[in-house]
Each structure stands twice: as C-alpha cells, then as structure tokens.
Amino acid sequence: MERFIPIVERLKREEKDILVFTHENPDGDGIGSMIALYLFLKKAGKNVTMAMKDNVPYVYNFLPNIDDIKKLPINHKFSVAILVDAAHRKRCGTDIYSDELIRIDHHVGGEFESIYDYVDDYSPSTTAVVTEILRSWDESLIDKDIATCLYTGLITDTGSFRYNNTTSKTFEIAKFLTEKGADPSYISKMIFERNKVNVLKLLQKTLSTLELYNNNQIAVLTVFREFLIETNTSEEDTEGFVNFAKSIEGVKVAVIMIQREDLKTWRVSLRGKGDVDVQEIAKSFGGGGHKDAAGCRIVGDYQEVKEKLVDRITKSLNKVERESLTV
Ligand SMILES: [Mn+2]
Numbered sequence: 471m472e473r474f475i476p477i478v479e480r481l482k483r484e485e486k487d488i489l490v491f492t493h494e495n496p497d498g499d500g501i502g503s504m505i506a507l508y509l510f511l512k513k514a515g516k517n518v519t520m521a522m523k524d525n526v527p528y529v530y531n532f533l534p535n536i537d538d539i540k541k542l543p544i545n546h547k548f549s550v551a552i553l554v555d556a557a558h559r560k561r562c563g564t565d566i567y568s569d570e571l572i573r574i575d576h577h578v579g580g581e582f583e584s585i586y587d588y589v590d591d592y593s594p595s596t597t598a599v600v601t602e603i604l605r606s607w608d609e610s611l612i613d614k615d616i617a618t619c620l621y622t623g624l625i626t627d628t629g630s631f632r633y634n635n636t637t638s639k640t641f642e643i644a645k646f647l648t649e650k651g652a653d654p655s656y657i658s659k660m661i662f663e664r665n666k667v668n669v670l671k672l673l674q675k676t677l678s679t680l681e682l683y684n685n686n687q688i689a690v691l692t693v694f695r696e697f698l699i700e701t702n703t704s705e706e707d708t709e710g711f712v713n714f715a716k717s718i719e720g721v722k723v724a725v726i727m728i729q730r731e732d733l734k735t736w737r738v739s740l741r742g743k744g745d746v747d748v749q750e751i752a753k754s755f756g757g758g759g760h761k762d763a764a765g766c767r768i769v770g771d772y773q774e775v776k777e778k779l780v781d782r783i784t785k786s787l788n789k790v791e792r793e794s795l796t797v
Pocket residue numbers: 499500555576595596627
C-alpha cells in the first residue's frame with residue numbers, strides 16, 4: 471500500500487529512544503495498538519520502550535510481549551513519545567518526559583500535539599490507524615504477533631463488528647490481519663470466554679442495581695466499591711458490563727457508574743444506541759469519547775450524581791426527539 475504518511479517518515483529518521491504509551495484503565499485497542507507498534511518498531515531496528523500506568527487486564531494477558539510493558543511514570547526523557555488511543559497526554563494518568571510527542575488515535579476532537587499526529591476519527595479503532603501506518607511503512611514486517619494485537623483492538627472497539635463504526639473497510643482490515651496470521655476464533659475465545667467466577671458474581675451484584683428512567687430509555691448500572699471488595703475483583707473486571715444495560719430493548723442510553731476508591735468519585739461510562747450523541751453528554755461533564763461510547767468522571771454524592779446524569783441524558787433525548795419532529 472503506497473501512501474505517504476508523515477509519521478512514517480518521521481519515525482524512520484529517529485535514531486534515539488522511542489516511547490510508545492497508552493491511556494490508563496487500558497482497553498484492547500490501547501494495549502493492542504501499543505504492543506503492535508512496539509513489536510514493529512523493534513523489527514525495524516528502533517530503540518523502543520512501551521509503557522502504561524496500569525496492569526494488563528486479565529482478558530488481554532494472551533497478547534505477545536506483555537512482560538515487556540514498563541510501568542509509567544518513567545523517570546527518563548525519551549526522544550519521541552507516541553501516545554496511542556487517547557485524545558490527550560493526560561489520559562495516560564501520569565507525566566511523560568520526551569522532546570517530542572506524537573498522537574496516533576481515532577477519538578473525536580483531541581489535543582493537537584505534533585504535525586506528525588495521525589488521527590482518523592472515522593477509523594473504527596486505533597489499531598486500524600496503526601495498521602494503515604505499518605502497511606505504508608513495510609507490510610512484510612507485520613507478523614502473526616503484530617496482527618494478533620491489531621485484530622484485538624479491532625474487535626474490542628467494534629464490539630466484534632456489531633457497532634456502527636463497522637464498515638466494509640473494517641472487514642478489509644480484518645481480512646488483511648487474518649491473512650497475516652491473526653486467528654479470529656482464538657482471539658475471541660481469549661477475550662470473551664475466559665470469565666472468572668468472581669467476575670460473574672460481580673456482574674450479578676451490578677445487575678441487581680439496574681434502574682430505568684425516562685420511559686425505560688435510560689438504563690443505569692452501578693458498581694459500588696463494596697462489590698469489588700466482596701467479590702475480590704477490581705475495577706478493570708467491570709469492562710463490558712455497561713453493554714448488558716445497553717442490550718435492553720428500547721434503551722437508548724446506557725450508563726455505568728463505578729465508584730472509585732475515595733468513594734466520592736464516579737467513573738461514568740456511557741453507551742448510545744440511537745441518535746443520541748453520548749460524547750456530547752460526557753463532554754458536558756468534562757469527559758469525551760465517541761458518538762456511541764464515551765466517559766467522564768464526576769465527583770459527588772451517589773444520588774445527586776445519578777440525577778445529574780439522568781437529567782442531562784433526558785435533555786439530549788428530548789432534543790433528538792424535537793429534531794426528528796421538525797424534519
Ligand atoms: Mn480505541
């Protein structure tokens with residue numbers, strides 16, 4: 471695939487040390503992008519380190535080279551740092567030291583870091599963006615391990631090709647990665663079919679908190695800190711829980727509120743299933759994301775925070791309804 475991509479020329483030139491890093495509470499797309507880029511740059515003869523703040527979630531422990539992932543912050547100044555799958559450097563949850571910072575991403579409206587940034591908000595995943603970069607660099611260096619990491623981000627960010635960011639291009643990328651050695655059945659099994667009993671118990675408690683608002687169009691789930699303690703699980707085990715709320719017929723916006731350690735901060739994930747732009751909602755609370763998947767953090771009393779969220783979502787639902795009436 472012959473296409474001029476500035477970041478490729480920039481990295482080809484780099485002779486000093488490169489850091490590849492991703493956001494905190496990492497997901498399949500962040501970790502997949504990071505490891506794929508790390509493995510490729512190593513094969514291309516570069517001096518590269520990969521790092522993030524948190525541990526690798528259990529479901530991603532089958533990915534190659536996870537033992538090479540260093541913990542952030544790193545008290546060393548790199549020549550170039552590449553932020554993958556995050557709209558802002560602060561999303562990594564700590565400080566980064568580098569002469570230059572470049573972003574590779576697919577989030578809408580992120581921070582502009584460098585003329586070498588490669589951000590495509592039409593892309594289904596950051597690994598799809600990374601695939602494009604690596605193909606333009608040297609397709610022959612993409613091996614089974616790299617393809618496995620890239621495919622992982624593709625299926626986790628598209629909900630296994632179910633979300634509306636799935637297009638014919640998504641399947642083209644999936645085809646390419648499968649030809650390069652990614653095994654769709656194996657990867658899906660590793661991510662979705664290795665549930666721990668404790669995690670199911672956590673899910674059971676979480677589902678018991680289900681509340682519906684606004685004519686059953688808004689579904690809210692809550693993970694209280696005590697649930698994590700009682701089931702001996704951690705916050706990262708809640709990944710995907712919000713989709714149970716989203717799966718309910720008639721629900722247009724699903725919410726999960728996760729109580730942080732300080733008991734007064736709530737990590738909120740929003741999922742949209744219609745015309746509502748949940749990114750707008752998250753943004754009004756200082757967060758961000760995509761039209762159908764977004765998140766934010768809100769500090770406050772549980773009932774108050776929940777009411778604020780439901781009010782704000784109801785406003786968006788009403789707005790969409792008004793707009794559909796005027797058309
Ligand atoms: Mn992503």
